[in-house]
Amino acid sequence: MSKLPLSRRDFGKLGVGLAASLALSTWPALAARQLSQDPRKLKLQPFTTAPFPYHGKLPDSDVDFLDASSGNRRGHTAPRGGIYWEDQTYYDNHVLLAIPKGYNLKAPSAIVVYFHGNGAILDRDVVQRQAIVDQLEASGLNAPLVAPQFAVDAQDSSAGRFWQPGAFPAFMAEASTRLASLYGAAKAKKVFDTVPIVLIAYSGGYNPAAYVLEDGYSRIKGVMLLDAVFADEDKFAAWIAKHHKGAFFFSAYTKSSEPGNVALQNILQSKKIAFGTGIPTKFTLGSTNFFRTDDDVEHNDFLTAAWEDWPLKGLLQRIS
Numbered sequence: 001m002s003k004l005p006l007s008r009r010d011f012g013k014l015g016v017g018l019a020a021s022l023a024l025s026t027w028p029a030l031a032a033r034q035l036s037q038d039p040r041k042l043k044l045q046p047f048t049t050a051p052f053p054y055h056g057k058l059p060d061s062d063v064d065f066l067d068a069s070s071g072n073r074r075g076h077t078a079p080r081g082g083i084y085w086e087d088q089t090y091y092d093n094h095v096l097l098a099i100p101k102g103y104n105l106k107a108p109s110a111i112v113v114y115f116h117g118n119g120a121i122l123d124r125d126v127v128q129r130q131a132i133v134d135q136l137e138a139s140g141l142n143a144p145l146v147a148p149q150f151a152v153d154a155q156d157s158s159a160g161r162f163w164q165p166g167a168f169p170a171f172m173a174e175a176s177t178r179l180a181s182l183y184g185a186a187k188a189k190k191v192f193d194t195v196p197i198v199l200i201a202y203s204g205g206y207n208p209a210a211y212v213l214e215d216g217y218s219r220i221k222g223v224m225l226l227d228a229v230f231a232d233e234d235k236f237a238a239w240i241a242k243h244h245k246g247a248f249f250f251s252a253y254t255k256s257s258e259p260g261n262v263a264l265q266n267i268l269q270s271k272k273i274a275f276g277t278g279i280p281t282k283f284t285l286g287s288t289n290f291f292r293t294d295d296d297v298e299h300n301d302f303l304t305a306a307w308e309d310w311p312l313k314g315l316l317q318r319i320s
Helices: 008-013 024-036 122-129 132-139 167-183 188-192 203-215 233-243 258-270 311-317
Strands: 041-046 068-070 073-078 082-085 094-099 111-115 145-148 197-202 220-226 248-253 288-292
Touching: 041 122, 041 167, 094 122, 094 132, 094 167, 111 167, 111 203, 122 132, 132 145, 132 311, 145 167, 167 188, 167 203, 197 203, 203 220, 203 233, 220 233, 220 311, 233 248, 233 258, 248 258, 248 311, 258 288
Parallel strands: 111 145, 111 197, 197 220, 220 248, 248 288
Antiparallel strands: 041 094, 068 073, 073 082, 094 145
């Protein structure tokens, strides 16, 4: 391990709270400059198909997502956070792209897509605090990373464009082009267009994950939910029922998301779909597993210190 896991409290002590002292509109440019100094193939890239900005409706509703206004400002009323303004929370169309050291274009590979949780900023939380790129690289999995920005540093799990049918396939098509550019060879696009996708969602990332799965994109061959079943159990169950023989599903959870995970297990039992309760030695197509962590595991530190340090690294190593 090149770095020790950092908790939110540790991160605060280190003074990594730069976003709070800056206007949020400057954050993507600042983070892009910081990442440009990283020796790895790592980039914050604006996408035309990113989840935000989003000017559509709430899912299954005629209500506008941006349902609040103040002068020229438009905002969204979030159930947990109150009104968040578009120019502070739903403006960022950047996507984190990373190609780990040693990536082999000619070897069997996948693409890891990571959906962050609430209160997150890609550079500050996904790259630095949660060490997602480091964990992927340390796992040895032959896969680049794609991680879109959702609501910026907010208590909101909104999926934005990913609520809409066909949005995620369009996003992945753009991701293939951007990854090929980052890799440095146009021929790489053909690989990135076709390799399997492993979708990982942490915490509030459950909502975009649920709608992406409901849309039924056939390239998704693995799903990992990391303390992330807080709702939409029916959508996860429907995906498992349809795809469990040709993909794998894994959900690890603390007491925070235990009710949702238990509800999901009950639905699967009612459908007579078998599942395991533990971390399998290998994630193989056709496996469905749940894992309840010890009570002392903290939700906020789940990506860095759960049943082991850097748990995502260990999980990615089990992908066969």
